[in-house]
Amino acid sequence: MKKQLIPIAAALACLAAPALAQKSASQSIDEYRAMLQDGNPAELFEMKGEELWKQARGPKKGTLAKSCDLGKGAGVVKGAFVELPRYFEDTKRVQDLESRLLTCMSTVQGFDEKSIANTPFGKGEKANVVAMATWIASQSKGMQFNLPQSHAQERLFYAVGKQLFFQRGGPHDFACATCHGEQGKRIRLQDLPDLRGNPGDGVGFAAWPAYRVSNGQMWSMQHRLNDCYRQQRFPEPNYGSDATIALGVYMGVNAKGAASAVPAITR
């Protein structure tokens, strides 16, 4: 019976009160996090993602490793992650890694973009997108974020992302900025990165996709943002929406110079 606590840990988080001395607790938690680094289950998703990227798949039996351009040329993976989202000439859109993968799966492999977007996280081809995003991101590990801002659309998306970051709404009047608009703040014991600037290497935008220990799931950036919006009491963003892409541009440009730690392992 006791173990029922585990799966509902996240839900109970606001009710739980660890009886621990604060200072030693944070040191011990740092030790715990360090112990988890070796053997991050994200590696399982990387492996799967690499295979999917290199396989001929879908109705058109296309191979993304041959034909998908993530911004650095067809099939080029290294360094792509730290320059996304960016503007793509072929779609005339600013796209993040996940929405770009959807485009490629549609054009190269013949998958139905919409039905993948509507699949729940962790299931079917949506899980495959996240696995590929994990592998692609891992190939830029340690590289510094350097999103392009040369195209007018990229600059517009930065400006829109900034508006969205500060947009207040819902029954609690929350904005992204309510929690992530000041340095050195926390919710309960959870430290909050200040996303108005570069919060540091491997923090915030530079930490996702990440393996989440609490539920054993691999979370992409959009999954992370969706859950932020859930806690903000906002409605759910569509998968590959311009709103989440614009927020990605805002956070990614702000994080210029931060080294990517992806795939990370988090609470």
Place this chain on the structure above:
Amino acid sequence: MQKPIQFTLIAGAVALLAGCAMAPDVAEVKQATDAIVKSSFHDKGQAKVTRITQADETNRLCGEADAAGKPLDEATAKRLEAANMATIKWPANGNYLGDWKKGEKVAQNGRGMTWSDKPDAVNGGNCYNCHQISKQEISYGTIGPSLYNYGKIRGVSDPYDPKSAAIVQYTWGKIWNPKAYNACSNMPRAGHNGVITEDQVRDIMALLLDPNSPVNK
């Protein structure tokens, strides 16, 4: 799905800004943001799209001021504060204080009104997410100021004493609608927006002001 919207943006923005490395102009950004907000979200559970498309004036002006990086001008701030002040529902019978033990539970509970919460569930006050309150709870947030010893520091030894009336009323108003005192406060308008009930407000009041509450020990 998003293609049509981005396409219109290009038609507008690129035509204006083609080849020039300037930041896009304010009207363009506003138009693009509105279009993107409209196209990017869907209803889920009790979290409807209207929660963000129908922001009230306070949220709209404060969000714009935050994004611009400059506070509201004083006249606007005063006007919004007055409008929010007018929404405060004062306790009908003058009964401001409930049970601090129940108040502690409301303060601990951070749930309610997300798309994954049941619409008929009891909502929490979210207080510990941002504030230190009782000394016993070490898992508290720091977005808001510490409320430990809230009543004691303010000299409230008997909240029913007329001498305490001003602070008691201020505290009620602040919980009900903090934007009445600071137009762009980060604190939710928990009473005004119906997040918590009048009885729950009374219980939080007791947690903060009752001399027997652990907050004032």
Place this chain on the structure above:
Amino acid sequence: MADPMRIRAQSKDGVAKVRVLMSHEMESGQRKDSSGKLIPAWHIMEVTAKLNDKPVFSAEWGPAVSKNPFLQFDVKGAKPGDKLTIEWVDNKGEKRTDTATVS
């Protein structure tokens, strides 16, 4: 079919440090689904390892081993180029076998 394991085996001074990640739900048998029904336990029961076809390691696990399990152990007498094979079997009878080369 279950997803492949991630196996790393590095030899140093005649001992190979073996690190394995397995893809498995490891359902505890303690959780309830949304309708309140207990979700039955589903977990890896047995893990075995062979070095060049010779059994060298075995372990039994209950449902309290974490989801997507991690395992580390040291095999004596393993040289670079040796084949290390890991197999797991769960309580539904499902199996997965993967082989890595010791580096």
Place this chain on the structure above:
Amino acid sequence: MQTRREALQTTAAVATAIASVGLLPQAAHAAFDKAAFSAKSVADAVKAMGGSAMTESADVKIVGPDIAENGAVVPMAVSTTAAGAKKLLLLIEKNPSALVASFNVTADVVPNFATRAKMGQSSDVYAVAIMADGKALFAKKEVKVTLGGCGG
């Protein structure tokens, strides 16, 4: 502590539950000891694995964090320097069933094994070496489990 009769019932119930959904794999798991993995307490699980009375020993080691931020994944390692150990067990006192894993010690492996375990709450965790003569040598440490905040 549960009675022997309760233990038998639990075991039977688990066996039935597995058998009833047609999941009991044949023969493949001669090694998996259902009684040991269903035992509630550390002592009962050790007994079911063939251990006699437990003795604390410096020859056995348990490694784990002082505090686990999340009980769903708690890194732990068990090891022994005692000659003649047959099995190394990892147990969590306050889990519904204490036994997490049993590692067989052979001449081909170093008796030092690491994995990650689920913990329902703060608890003592045990490494137990079952010796050839049935002696059970143990080490234990306390691991506190916090559930953290509401962000994340």
